[in-house]
Every structure is written in structure tokens, then in C-alpha cells.
Amino acid sequence: MKKKVILFFNLALVITLVLTACGSKTDENVLRVWITWGDNPQQIQELFNGFTEQTGIRVEVTAPVETDKLMTALTSSQPPDILVLSGGDLVKSYFSQNLVEPLNSWIDTAGINMDDIYTAPADQCLYQGEYLCLPWGTDIYALYWNKTLFAEAGLDPEMPPQTMEELVAYADQLTKYDQDGNLTQVGFIPDFSWSHTDLYVSMLGGFWYNPDGTELTLNSQPMVDSLLWQQQFYENVGYEKMLNFIATLGDYSSSEHGFISERVAMMVEGEWFTGPNFIGAFGPDLNYGIAAFPPPADHPERAGTVVVQGTVALIPANATNKSASAQLLAWMLSPSVVAEEMYANYNLPTSRTAAQDPRFTSDPFFSVFIDLMGGANATYVTTTAISITVDDERGSIEEQVLHTGADPQTLLDDAQSRLSPLLQQALTP
Amino acid sequence: MRQNTRSRRWPRLRPLGRKERRSLWTALLFLSPWLVGFLVFTLYPMVASLIYSLTNFNGLVSTRVAWYSNYAELFQDPKFWKSLGNTAYMVLFSVVITLFFSFICALLLNFKVRGQSIYRVLFYLPSIIPTVASTMLWIWILKPDNGVLSALLGLFGLESPNWFLDPNWSKPALILLGLWGTGGTIVIYLAGLQEVPQSLLEAAELDGAGWWQRLRHITIPMVSPITLFNLITGVIGTFQYFSQAYVFAKFASVGKASITLGAPLQSTLFYSVYLYQRFFEFRWGYASAMAWILFLIILVCTLLLLRVSRDSTYYAG
Numbered sequence: 001m002k003k004k005v006i007l008f009f010n011l012a013l014v015i016t017l018v019l020t021a022c023g024s025k026t027d028e029n030v031l032r033v034w035i036t037w038g039d040n041p042q043q044i045q046e047l048f049n050g051f052t053e054q055t056g057i058r059v060e061v062t063a064p065v066e067t068d069k070l071m072t073a074l075t076s077s078q079p080p081d082i083l084v085l086s087g088g089d090l091v092k093s094y095f096s097q098n099l100v101e102p103l104n105s106w107i108d109t110a111g112i113n114m115d116d117i118y119t120a121p122a123d124q125c126l127y128q129g130e131y132l133c134l135p136w137g138t139d140i141y142a143l144y145w146n147k148t149l150f151a152e153a154g155l156d157p158e159m160p161p162q163t164m165e166e167l168v169a170y171a172d173q174l175t176k177y178d179q180d181g182n183l184t185q186v187g188f189i190p191d192f193s194w195s196h197t198d199l200y201v202s203m204l205g206g207f208w209y210n211p212d213g214t215e216l217t218l219n220s221q222p223m224v225d226s227l228l229w230q231q232q233f234y235e236n237v238g239y240e241k242m243l244n245f246i247a248t249l250g251d252y253s254s255s256e257h258g259f260i261s262e263r264v265a266m267m268v269e270g271e272w273f274t275g276p277n278f279i280g281a282f283g284p285d286l287n288y289g290i291a292a293f294p295p296p297a298d299h300p301e302r303a304g305t306v307v308v309q310g311t312v313a314l315i316p317a318n319a320t321n322k323s324a325s326a327q328l329l330a331w332m333l334s335p336s337v338v339a340e341e342m343y344a345n346y347n348l349p350t351s352r353t354a355a356q357d358p359r360f361t362s363d364p365f366f367s368v369f370i371d372l373m374g375g376a377n378a379t380y381v382t383t384t385a386i387s388i389t390v391d392d393e394r395g396s397i398e399e400q401v402l403h404t405g406a407d408p409q410t411l412l413d414d415a416q417s418r419l420s421p422l423l424q425q426a427l428t429p
Numbered sequence: 430m431r432q433n434t435r436s437r438r439w440p441r442l443r444p445l446g447r448k449e450r451r452s453l454w455t456a457l458l459f460l461s462p463w464l465v466g467f468l469v470f471t472l473y474p475m476v477a478s479l480i481y482s483l484t485n486f487n488g489l490v491s492t493r494v495a496w497y498s499n500y501a502e503l504f505q506d507p508k509f510w511k512s513l514g515n516t517a518y519m520v521l522f523s524v525v526i527t528l529f530f531s532f533i534c535a536l537l538l539n540f541k542v543r544g545q546s547i548y549r550v551l552f553y554l555p556s557i558i559p560t561v562a563s564t565m566l567w568i569w570i571l572k573p574d575n576g577v578l579s580a581l582l583g584l585f586g587l588e589s590p591n592w593f594l595d596p597n598w599s600k601p602a603l604i605l606l607g608l609w610g611t612g613g614t615i616v617i618y619l620a621g622l623q624e625v626p627q628s629l630l631e632a633a634e635l636d637g638a639g640w641w642q643r644l645r646h647i648t649i650p651m652v653s654p655i656t657l658f659n660l661i662t663g664v665i666g667t668f669q670y671f672s673q674a675y676v677f678a679k680f681a682s683v684g685k686a687s688i689t690l691g692a693p694l695q696s697t698l699f700y701s702v703y704l705y706q707r708f709f710e711f712r713w714g715y716a717s718a719m720a721w722i723l724f725l726i727i728l729v730c731t732l733l734l735l736r737v738s739r740d741s742t743y744y745a746g
Contacts, residue, residue: 071488247573247591266702388710
């Protein structure tokens with residue numbers, strides 16, 4: 001009896017395993033590319049069909065893939081052959097678990113020309129001298145200002161603020177109230193449409209990690225200063241009034257967007273916003289300018305500081321045909337492919353050759369971003385194996401400081417004491 | 430005393446005959462899809478999560494045993510208490526309001542009026558709409574700038590609350606959203622109301638009892654088992670509250686591209702949301718410990734409810 005019960009369960013298990021094995025069989029002549037973004041998967045697939053025409057190897061693109069699924073896929077025996085992530089924040093976490101293939105040797109084998117790739121986006125992938133990923137286009141942020149609102153406020157419409165202090169004064173001049181004291185127009189919202197603390201803290205001379213990511217510096221003076229600098233925009237008009245004003249602003253992709261509807265006079269925003277899918281679509285007649293975000297008055301040498309953060313491509317450690325993956329990666333990073341894909345999404349081409357494409361150089365707004373990416377003060381977001389936890393905590397602190405007037409020093413000290421041991425633990429082999 | 434002890438013993442199993450064994454195998458064969466599913470997808474994950482909760486497992490590689498350290502860390506984690514507080518708020522207010530709303534709706538739908546079946550369908554219909562779709566719909570309704578509710582309140586000269594950015598209004602927004610999907614609870618109440626003996630109601634009416642007295646002294650006590658069932662399933666479901674909060678945080682956009690999970694100011698950081706966050710921070714051991722604490726909380730709450738309701742629930746016979 002006992003034997004039969006065991007036999008029965010074993011049989012059930014074998015059937016399950018056989019069915020599972022049959023279901024996961026893959027074609028070796030197909031390379032699978034997973035991308036965590038992509039509003040237009042068909043366009044991306046058509047782009048990759050170009051690789052098939054050249055090599056005869058079929059490429060299957062899955063986009064967009066939810067980041068929740070990545071961990072399971074990377075740990076499996078058949079992960080995607082190339083994984084394209086929206087940012088580099090997860091790469092070191094995955095690498096610490098041996099899920100990412102180091103690329104230095106493959107760069108040589110596949111003939112990837114690193115000299116053609118802009119330094120700052122490439123450096124975000126470096127870890128202890130080894131490239132863990134490579135940038136496939138990138139994003140940076142600059143200051144957008146509304147020339148019409150500047151003129152109405154008596155400011156020179158062709159001259160954006162030149163220092164962070166001047167930006168505060170301009171924001172004050174550009175802020176308007178109705179008869180009841182409610183805000184009708186705001187000069188500048190520091191966390192619009194999301195956090196830009198990475199840019200502000202870099203301008204103030206620091207970051208929340210030391211440069212090589214071996215130490216957490218959440219409660220360093222530049223971090224405290226960057227939060228206090230942002231807090232004053234809320235404090236000056238009143239926290240509740242500002243939040244009520246933000247609540248009345250429309251969707252990001254709409255003509256009701258705060259900047260497009262001319263209710264927010266200045267904003268920090270990425271290069272894609274100037275393209276055909278945003279201002280081009282919802283505010284083609286908007287009279288605006290774009291310039292580098294200004295440095296603090298006492299540090300003019302920090303002018304042109306930008307923090308690169310954008311798409312990266314990697315080869316999973318468990319990928320079955322790494323040679324073919326590297327070949328595909330080299331094709332993806334070739335100037336013509338980079339130009340094609342980045343123009344389709346209006347993102348910055350990380351290839352120097354691609355950046356000279358007339359489709360980019362003919363747009364004066366886009367050229368501002370390209371110049372900033374190649375500038376001496378272009379830097380990147382430092383990431384570590386505990387980036388997700390730190391970013392989550394930092395986001396929570398920013399919200400409390402900016403939206404309720406909480407003291408940043410206390411909150412940052414507390415987070416530093418809790419998270420610093422976690423980083424040290426993650427760095428211990 | 431000795432007799433009592435003896436009566437509690439398990440009956441001694443006699444060996445099965447050939448025919449009975451055959452029947453057992455047939456039964457097992459028919460049960461096997463469920464059995465395999467239960468073992469692989471329920472029992473194994475439960476046992477595994479209990480083991481993980483005692484380790485530093487990060488979901489990727491084998492790790493060292495941590496014994497109770499995840500549990501100890503949990504009780505010192507301010508976010509754990511915050512998420513527990515938010516969830517308790519929802520259990521306290523959302524479950525009670527939902528029960529009350531469902532009961533009132535069921536009472537109305539129990540009246541014999543023309544087109545009653547159409548009304549019943551209309552009330553049930555929202556509950557079969559997927560959570561994501563209904564949450565998106567409510568985000569659109571509650572939008573402070575151009576939402577339907579904002580326009581309605583505007584007709585009376587009232588301003589819409591800042592549902593998405595004001596921590597005082599984010600949970601009420603989710604409670605409001607929850608009322609939309611109470612069709613299932615309404616149907617269960619409706620079935621209970623139709624089981625209330627007509628003879629009792631008629632006798633009470635003959636004795637001069639008004640509508641309110643009949644409701645209070647006959648209908649409510651008679652449907653008390655239904656109330657207890659809805660209460661317990663409601664409490665269990667609300668402790669596991671996740672989907673609406675996740676979609677709310679991911680898609681509610683008010684001038685900002687997206688609101689982070691748990692925002693504003695951690696007011697929608699519910700227990701399951703925080704557990705999910707920890708899980709995707711590669712802290713499976715910690716998340717598993719959280720899951721087991723939640724299991725214990727739900728177990729204790731359910732037993733308490735059963736104990737407290739023992740004297741106030743009517744079971745026929």
C-alpha cells in the first residue's frame with residue numbers, strides 16, 4: 001500500500017516534470033531580447049529584423065517586460081540572450097548574485113568600439129574595471145523655461161537663470177495667486193514630474209554614495225543642502241497650497257501637463273520631452289527654451305553638470321549562446337542602429353557617430369542635450385547592490401522633507417545609520 | 430474521566446479490502462490534479478517560506494541561517510508598524526463600511542418592485558470588472574482637476590479633496606473605490622434575506638411591529654451568520670489588501686508622472702504592499718517572515734471574531 005502511494009506521487013511528479021521540460025524547449029537559432037520599456041514593440045521588432053537580414057539569426061523581442069519577472073528569468077537556465085533595462089540601478093544587484101556576464105572579453109571578441117561610446121553613459125556600467133552592461137541610448141535632464149511667462153513677469157525671455165540662487169528668485173517672480181490666495185501659476189516645482197535630487201546634489205558637490213559606491217553618504221552636507229534647497233520652493237508658497245496646485249495639473253502625456261499648459265514656468269525635464277511625442281504633440285506652439293541646469297553661485301565650475309541615467313543592455317550569465325549574444329549586442333551598439341532606435345524614441349544616442357546624424361543635429365533643443373552628454377561635467381548615477389532599498393528610502397525622505405517641511409538632517413541621519421551596515425554587508429564577499 | 434480519555438482516541442484502522450483499495454486508488458486518481466496542485470503550489474511554498482523566514486535568503490543564491498533575526502528586525506522596523514497601522518485602518522473602516530453598505534443595498538434589492546432583477550444585475554456587475562480596470566476608472570473619477578466627482582462637487586460649490594496627494598484622503602479614496610466592488614457581498618446578503626422566514630415577519634407585523642422593529646429584532650438576527658461570514662472573509666481579504674493600492678500608486682498621476690508605491694507619505698503603504706517591496710529588494714527571508722506574521726495576525730483575528738460572535742450569532746437548529 002505504502003509503496004503504491006509513493007509510486008503514485010512519483011508518477012505524478014514525473015508527468016509534471018516531463019510536461020514542464022516539453023514546455024520550455026527553445027529554438028537555438030533564435031535570440032531572445034527582453035526590453036523593460038517600449039510603447040511600440042512592433043517598431044523595436046522591425047529594427048531587430050535588420051539583424052536577421054544580416055546574419056540569418058532570428059531575433060524575438062519581448063517588450064515591455066515587467067521588472068517583476070526579471071529575477072525569475074535570470075535565475076532560470078534559459079534567460080533572454082540580451083536584457084535591456086531602463087536604467088542601470090539593478091545591474092550591480094544582479095551581478096552580486098552572479099546573474100550578469102562580465103563584458104570586457106566579449107567587447108574585444110565582438111569588436112565593440114568603446115571609443116565611439118560617450119564616457120559618462122559607459123562608465124555607469126563599470127564595476128571594478130569590468131563592464132557589466134553597455135548603454136543603448138541614454139537620458140539626461142536640463143532646464144526648460146517658458147519665454148512667454150518670463151516676458152510677462154518682466155524677465156528677459158532669452159536669459160534663463162544663471163545660478164541656483166537666481167532660479168529661486170525667478171521662481172518667486174513667476175509665481176501667481178488668485179484673489180483667494182490660491183496658486184494659479186508656479187515658477188518652479190523641484191520634484192516635477194519626479195525626483196531630480198541626483199542633479200541637485202551633484203551640482204552641490206556630492207551624492208548619496210562616494211564615487212566608487214563603497215560608502216553610503218546619505219547624510220552628507222550636499223545631500224542635506226540639496227533637500228533644503230528644494231524644500232524652500234514649497235515653504236515659500238506654503239506646503240498645502242503647492243500640493244493642491246500640483247493636484248490640479250494634468251497628465252504627463254497631455255496638453256494639460258503643467259509646463260505645456262503654461263502653469264509651471266520652469267521645469268527640469270529630459271530630452272524626449274522636446275520631441276514629437278510630448279511638446280511636439282501637445283504644445284507645438286509653446287514658446288520655450290532649454291539650457292543646462294545652473295550651478296550654485298559659488299561654484300561656477302560646476303556649470304554643465306548632468307547626471308546620465310538611461311537604457312543599458314547586458315548579457316545574462318546563464319545565456320546559452322553568449323557568443324551570439326555578444327554579436328547581437330555589437331550590432332545593437334553600431335552607430336546606424338543606435339541612431340535609428342534613439343530617433344524613434346527621441347532619446348540620446350550614446351554613440352558619438354550616431355550623435356552626428358542630421359536628424360539630431362538639426363534640432364537645436366536636442367543639441368543642447370547632446371552637448372551636455374559629451375561635456376566634462378557629465379557624470380552618472382552611482383549604483384550599488386542595495387540601490388533599490390536606498391532609492392526607496394531616499395524617495396520617502398524627500399517626500400517628507402518637501403511636502404511636510406520635515407527636517408532633512410534627522411531623517412537622513414536615521415536612514416544612514418540603518419542602511420550603511422546593509423551596504424557593508426552587501427560588499428562583503 | 431477514564432471513559433472520556435478513551436472516547437477521544439483515534440479509532441483503530443482496519444486493513445482495507447481489495448475492493449476498497451481499488452476505490453481509494455480511483456478516488457486518488459480523480460483527486461490527483463488538485464492533490465498535485467495543492468502540494469506543489471500551496472503546501473511547498475508555505476513550508477519553503479517558513480524555512481526562508483529563518484534565513485537571509487535573497488531569492489537567488491543559497492544563504493546562511495538567521496534564525497529569528499528577521500522577526501527581531503521586523504519589530505524594530507518603523508515601516509512595518511506603519512504598514513500594519515494602515516492595514517488596521519482599512520480593516521476597521523473599510524470592512525465595516527462595506528458590510529453596512531452591502532446590507533443596505535441587499536435590503537433595497539429585496540423589495541418587491543418592478544424591474545428588480547435589472548437592479549440586482551446592475552449592483553452585481555461592477556464586481557466582475559477586473560480590479561485593475563475598476564481602479565483605473567476610479568482614478569479618473571477622483572481626479573481633482575477634471576474628475577467626475579470633482580465636477581459633481583463643483584455643482585454644489587464644494588472643492589474636491591486632494592485624494593492622491595493628501596495622506597488624510599488617500600485611504601478614504603481607496604475605501605470609496607472598494608464599495609464599487611461589493612456585488613459579491615450584496616448577493617450573499619440577498620440570499621440570506623430571502624431565507625428569513627416570512628411567517629416570522631408576518632407574525633411580528635400582526636403583533637404591531639413596524640418595519641424598523643422587524644428589521645432589528647428579526648431580519649438582522651436571522652442573517653447574523655451571513656454577517657459573520659462576510660465579516661471574516663472581509664477581514665481576511667483586507668489584511669491582504671494589495672491590487673488596488675498597487676494600481677492606485679502606479680497609475681494615479683496628478684501633474685506627476687507617477688506616484689511611488691505607498692505614497693503619499695506612506696499612507697497607502699499596506700502590509701502586503703510593503704511585503705512586496707521587501708521581496709523585490711532581494712529580501713525574501715524578511716518578506717517571508719512578514720508573511721508568517723500576517724498569517725498569525727489573520728488567524729488570531731478570525732478566532733477572536735468567532736469567539737466574540739458566538740453568543741450573538743443565530744444558527745438555526
